[in-house]
Amino acid sequence: MDTTLPQSFYDRPVLHVARDLLGRRLVRLLNGQRVSGRIVETEAYRGEEDLACHARAGRTPRTAIMYGAPGHAYVYFTYGMHWMLNCVTGPEGFPAAVLIRAIVPQEGLDVIAAHRAGRPRREWCNGPAKLCQALNIDGRLNGAALWNVGSEIWLEAGQPVTEEQVRCTPRIGIHNTPEPWRSIPWRFVVAEQLNLKEKQNESSG
DNA sequence: AGCACGATTAACT
DNA sequence: GTTAATCGTGCTC
Numbered sequence: 360m361d362t363t364l365p366q367s368f369y370d371r372p373v374l375h376v377a378r379d380l381l382g383r384r385l386v387r388l389l390n391g392q393r394v395s396g397r398i399v400e401t402e403a404y405r406g407e408e409d410l411a412c413h414a415r416a417g418r419t420p421r422t423a424i425m426y427g428a429p430g431h432a433y434v435y436f437t438y439g440m441h442w443m444l445n446c447v448t449g450p451e452g453f454p455a456a457v458l459i460r461a462i463v464p465q466e467g468l469d470v471i472a473a474h475r476a477g478r479p480r481r482e483w484c485n486g487p488a489k490l491c492q493a494l495n496i497d498g499r500l501n502g503a504a505l506w507n508v509g510s511e512i513w514l515e516a517g518q519p520v521t522e523e524q525v526r527c528t529p530r531i532g533i534h535n536t537p538e539p540w541r542s543i544p545w546r547f548v549v550a551e552q553l554n555l556k557e558k559q560n561e562s563s564g
Numbered sequence: 565a566g567c568a569c570g571a572t573t574a575a576c577t
Numbered sequence: 578g579t580t581a582a583t584c585g586t587g588c589t590c
Binding site for chain 2: 402404411412413435437438439440441443445458460486487488489530531532533535536
């Protein structure tokens with residue numbers, strides 16, 4: 360077993376939490392079985408002034424969770440078919456969350472493979488909607504307490520990464536967002552994984 | 565009530 | 578590089 364990240368882990372500024380989530384373990388319990396992966400890519404979304412953040416529209420039924428207590432899951436639906444998993448961060452009353460963009464599968468590989476049938480292993484969890492499909496995460500988990508070990512979903516300490524392993528880039532998929540938000544480097548990636556993605560791009564382009 | 569768009573993915577040219 | 582899939586959300590009328 361591994362130490363569960365306490366609620367206080369999330370009660371910090373969103374940029375700190377986004378960076379600190381690298382190397383941590385995301386655990387899903389499916390039919391009593393642990394299905395998990397190591398977080399290797401995150402993005403921070405911070406406040407109503409961040410025009411890429413859903414909270415730019417203020418407090419609405421969808422964004423209310425981001426204004427609440429840190430450590431809860433914000434799970435939303437987009438493009439008519441995809442779910443995304445976020446961790447709400449502090450302080451309470453300020454809307455901010457970390458998008459989990461990629462994990463490396465660790466436990467329950469058979470379950471993940473079944474959910475991602477037919478895809479090569481490297482494409483099982485290397486995208487925010489892919490990992491939700493792989494771990495069977497959908498809107499039913501919106502608002503879940505992520506420090507609640509043994510529930511449906513939680514996070515464990517895992518193996519934090521060193522500063523040398525962290526790469527920062529602009530966030531992905533917000534090309535219609537005005538500057539400076541479109542280019543601000545609030546995406547955090549484990550260097551090894553970023554190198555893998557660059558190699559993929561080279562070979563496909 | 566109607567509209568445009570989206571923190572994406574997969575398949576195609 | 579381009580585009581369809583597909584529907585909840587927030588905005589306008």
